[in-house]
Amino acid sequence: MIRRFGRAAGAIGLALALLATTALPAAAGLGGQSRDITLDGRNDLFARRASDNVMLVYPHSGVFNGQQTFTSPGVVVGHGAGIADFYALARITGGPGPDQVARWHQSGGGELKVYPHSGKLNGTSTWLAPVTLGFGANINNFTLFHDVNNDGWDDQIAREAATGDLYVYYHSGVFNGTATFGARQLLGTGWGPVSWLAMADLTGDGVSDLIAADPTVDQGRLTLYPGDNGISARSGAAQRPAPRFDRVRAGQARAAAGWGPVTVGTGWTMMDTITLTDVNLDGWPDLVGKVTSNGELLVYPHSKGVSGMTTFGSPQLIGTGWQPFDIIT
Numbered sequence: 001m002i003r004r005f006g007r008a009a010g011a012i013g014l015a016l017a018l019l020a021t022t023a024l025p026a027a028a029g030l031g032g033q034s035r036d037i038t039l040d041g042r043n044d045l046f047a048r049r050a051s052d053n054v055m056l057v058y059p060h061s062g063v064f065n066g067q068q069t070f071t072s073p074g075v076v077v078g079h080g081a082g083i084a085d086f087y088a089l090a091r092i093t094g095g096p097g098p099d100q101v102a103r104w105h106q107s108g109g110g111e112l113k114v115y116p117h118s119g120k121l122n123g124t125s126t127w128l129a130p131v132t133l134g135f136g137a138n139i140n141n142f143t144l145f146h147d148v149n150n151d152g153w154d155d156q157i158a159r160e161a162a163t164g165d166l167y168v169y170y171h172s173g174v175f176n177g178t179a180t181f182g183a184r185q186l187l188g189t190g191w192g193p194v195s196w197l198a199m200a201d202l203t204g205d206g207v208s209d210l211i212a213a214d215p216t217v218d219q220g221r222l223t224l225y226p227g228d229n230g231i232s233a234r235s236g237a238a239q240r241p242a243p244r245f246d247r248v249r250a251g252q253a254r255a256a257a258g259w260g261p262v263t264v265g266t267g268w269t270m271m272d273t274i275t276l277t278d279v280n281l282d283g284w285p286d287l288v289g290k291v292t293s294n295g296e297l298l299v300y301p302h303s304k305g306v307s308g309m310t311t312f313g314s315p316q317l318i319g320t321g322w323q324p325f326d327i328i329t
C-alpha cells in the first residue's frame with residue numbers, strides 16, 4: 001500500500017503532528033504533520049495562538065492558491081490552550097476523524113490526553129472530552145504521531161530528552177486508555193541535536209521515512225533519512241528489530257549501500273515552526289514553515305521525487321501574520 005497524504009490516504013490514519021517542547025536546541029521546530037479535520041479529504045491546519053491561548057482550525061479551501069489556500073479567518077476550536085505544551089492530531093480512538101492529543105505538562109509528570117474527534121468541524125465541540133493515555137511524558141522533549149507500521153493506527157514517536165534516543169510506542173490496535181500504546185521500542189540514536197523531525201513517506205515507496213532539521217550546520221540543514229522495508233511491515237511490532245534510524249551509524253551504512261541520508265534543504269533555522277502537509281493536493285507531503293522574523297507561512301511543494309536540494313520546490317506564500325502562533329500542524 002502506498003501511503004501518502006491527502007486524498008490518496010483518505011481518512012486512514014496518516015500522519016502525525018508534533019511540536020517541540022522545552023530544552024530543544026536552537027529554534028525549536030513546532031508542528032508535524034497536518035490532518036483532515038473537516039473530513040473532506042484535504043489536510044487542514046490546526047494552530048495554537050500563544051498570545052491568547054486559543055486553538056484554531058484553518059480548513060483547506062480545495063484549491064492551491066496562495067493566501068487563499070486555507071480559509072481565513074480560522075474557526076476557533078478551543079480556549080485555555082496554555083494547559084498543554086504539546087498538541088498533535090492523530091488517529092488514536094478509531095473515531096471518524098483525527099483526534100487531538102495534548103500533553104498537560106504540569107500534571108502527572110506530563111499527562112498525555114486524547115480528545116476524540118466528534119465527526120465534524122463544530123467550533124469548540126469539534127473534539128470531545130479527553131481520555132488519559134499515559135503519564136510521565138515529560139521525559140520526552142519531542143513527540144510526534146505517525147503510523148509507522150501501516151496498520152491504520154498512529155504510533156507515538158518520541159525523543160528522550162536525557163539521551164537523544166528516539167523511541168516508538170506502537171498503537172495496540174485498541175483504544176483503551178493508558179493501555180492504548182505499548183511499551184516503547186528503540187527506533188534510533190543520536191537525535192539530540194536536531195530541532196525538528198517528522199516521519200512520512202517522502203520517497204514514494206510506501207515506507208516511512210524520517211526528515212529532520214539540524215541547526216548546527218548550514219544554518220539549519222534539512223536531511224531526509226530513507227526508511228527501510230522493516231519499519232513499515234505490518235508483521236507485528238515484535239518482529240521489527242530496532243533501531244532503524246540511528247542517525248550516524250545506520251546513515252553511513254545506508255549511504256554505502258546507495259540509499260543513505262539526503263540533504264534536502266539549508267537555512268531552516270529561519271523557521272520557528274515546520275510541518276508536513278499536502279498543500280497542493282498532489283498526494284505528496286509538502287513542507288510548510290513559518291518564518292520567525294516576519295510571520296509568513298511558506299510552502300515548499302514536494303517535487304514527487306528525491307533529488308537533493310530540489311526535492312522540495314521554491315517557496316510560495318500561503319499566509320501572513322502568523323507571528324502569534326507557536327504551534328501549527
Ligand SMILES: [Ca+2]
Pocket residue numbers: 035036037038039040041042043044059060
Ligand atoms: Ca479538510
Ligand SMILES: [Ca+2]
Pocket residue numbers: 146147148149150151152153154155170171
Ligand atoms: Ca501503527
Ligand SMILES: [Ca+2]
Pocket residue numbers: 277278279280281282283284285286301302
Ligand atoms: Ca503536495
